[in-house]
């Protein structure tokens with residue numbers, strides 16, 4: 540709105556007739572409203588991300604395989620070790636969230652590639668997302684935000700929205716069936732959105748990717764979980780790295796089958812009957828405990844991709860960078 544007015548004044552001053560329609564409705568997917576909605580749900584925590592606020596930064600490297608190189612000409616797969624800054628996180632906008640919460644965990648990566656290239660991504664410990672369309676993000680969050688009078692979300696609004704958009708319940712249903720993990724190293728992390736890989740011979744294929752722990756970590760039983768405080772994940776990762784030296788994930792790309800949606804992240808791509816290619820390895824070597832690690836100052840923008848990897852048309856994927864930029868702007872300003 541402010542920009543439109545400034546533009547109008549400047550245009551009038553310069554003698555141009557340029558009168559934007561100030562009464563036009565807000566954009567369907569509005570990153571400011573999305574971030575405002577997250578703040579209303581989780582409270583405002585100055586300096587922190589408005590999503591996946593609690594996290595720990597880490598560093599290591601990514602190494603591609605020849606099978607990955609056959610699918611994509613991206614230099615990430617060329618066989619060298621590429622430095623990685625990573626951030627593991629806990630879902631939601633509360634930096635004091637409990638590690639016992641049943642939210643999705645995050646694994647975000649900045650992979651530095653030759654000649655200043657970069658591959659950024661932010662993956663979650665679920666194979667699906669909670670909205671199929673970016674314009675559903677704000678209402679999804681708003682209907683879950685407690686009414687100040689009752690301290691609870693309005694059950695009618697929640698039911699009405701869920702009935703109109705049943706796909707928005709699927710991620711929570713999936714997460715409810717998973718055990719609470721005792722280690723960031725034990726989760727599997729999915730990119731969820733589809734991407735297009737292009738090989739050096741020009742052949743393109745749509746894929747979704749995931750990071751699978753090389754050494755499975757058995758989730759703690761109820762009794763063990765009960766002995767853990769609210770902040771065990773970051774310490775566990777640091778201790779594991781001290782003892783074992785590295786934490787390793789296999790990076791798989793799964794090729795889309797004809798009936799796998801390229802534009803709906805609330806659907807799971809079944810693994811049966813699909814080609815899965817081991818395209819690389821992520822090796823985590825160190826963490827930086829506490830707030831202020833290198834990854835804390837970064838944005839993990841899933842549209843920063845090397846040549847050889849391109850976004851699909853999934854509208855949720857394309858809406859992400861604007862919301863991340865709004866959140867980054869606020870936290871970088873100490874807001």
Ligand code: HEM
Nearest residue numbers: 573588590591626645647661662668731858862863866867
């Ligand atoms: C319209 C859809 C989405 C909106 C509005 C949204 C919003 C946000 C915001 C505001 C942040 C904080 C960014 C920052 O301050 O740097 C964030 C972080 C994050 N989001 Fe999303 N998000 C969306 C879709 C997704 C999807 C589909 C995934 C699943 C892969 C995802 C995974 C993550 C992760 C892992 C982080 C933490 C990244 C980090 O550690 O910096 N988001 N999201």
